[in-house]
Amino acid sequence: VLGVPLGALIGGMAGWRWAFGGMAIVSALVLALHMIVLPALPVSHSTSPRHVAAQLRNRRLQIGLLLTLLLVGGHFAAFTFVRPLLVSGSGVAAEWVGALLFGYGLAGIAGNFLAGTVAARHTTRTIIAIALGLLLTPVLFLTLGGTPAGGGAALIVWGLAYGGVSVGLMTWMMRAAPHAMEIAAAFYVSVFNVGIALGAWTGGQLVDRHGITAVLWAVGTCAALAVVVALACRLTETRARVVS
Missing domain, CATH: 1.20.1250.20 (MFS general substrate transporter like domains)
Structure with a gap:
């Protein structure tokens, strides 16, 4: 909901590089939260070729x-x-x-x-x-x-x-x-x-x-x-x- 219009707004105001830079920062924060907050889930069975x-x-x-x-x-x-x-x-x-x-x-x-x-x-x-x-x-x-x-x-x-x-x-x-x-x-x-x-x-x-x-x-x-x-x-x- 917010990502596309916010990216369009930032791109229009400061240029597309700032929009991509903001996306990189948010992605890094999400990755850190995944590693810290999300628990490991059990695997029901192994997967083979x-x-x-x-x-x-x-x-x-x-x-x-x-x-x-x-x-x-x-x-x-x-x-x-x-x-x-x-x-x-x-x-x-x-x-x-x-x-x-x-x-x-x-x-x-x-x-x-x-x-x-x-x-x-x-x-x-x-x-x-x-x-x-x-x-x-x-x-x-x-x-x-x-x-x-x-x-x-x-x-x-x-x-x-x-x-x-x-x-x-x-x-x-x-x-x-x-x-x-x-x-x-x-x-x-x-x-x-x-x-x-x-x-x-x-x-x-x-x-x-x-x-x-x-x-x-x-x-x-x-x-x-x-x-x-x-x-x-x-x-x-x-x-x-x-x-x-």
Whole structure:
């Protein structure tokens, strides 16, 4: 909630180096607190290369990792350039970007709790709803985002949708590998970070070649593919229940 708008504020006032310096200081403090405060947790069982290889063949886990790559990668292809989207595309004054990003963060909290209340019971439906929300975001930007009010509204919808991504996908992973959660979580975090890096890089390439609106098409395409993948998985699950 505070990190992105605060970083935008510091960057606007003192330059991006100070924003990164502040992040480094806060990260060092968090690391120290982790080492001092967090207790060691017992491990239920050891993990071997054989267990890791077995989970690599876990079909539902594979689908979850693909969904992670699509949703996270698509999001960061566009969100990396959220400031020029708002300033150049929607005409938002630069001094209001931080406030809008704060609103985005609040919407993200709401999306996180909303997804958390339903993900355990309706995991696939939750992922479909999140993907549809991310698909709606570029549609709103491209149709209504030419004004500050329209761009701000699209940003709030974006925050609400993406806010549920982490809890929704993590629930998927836990249900996909209930007896190997540590392995599933490791795969999930790794692919999540690959999605961040790949999405940001792809977004940069698109902006250089086709302009800022190209990233909206990128997030829309990735979200649409995620909807198709999740719907196909749900259809397969439904057929399996009918057969059984």
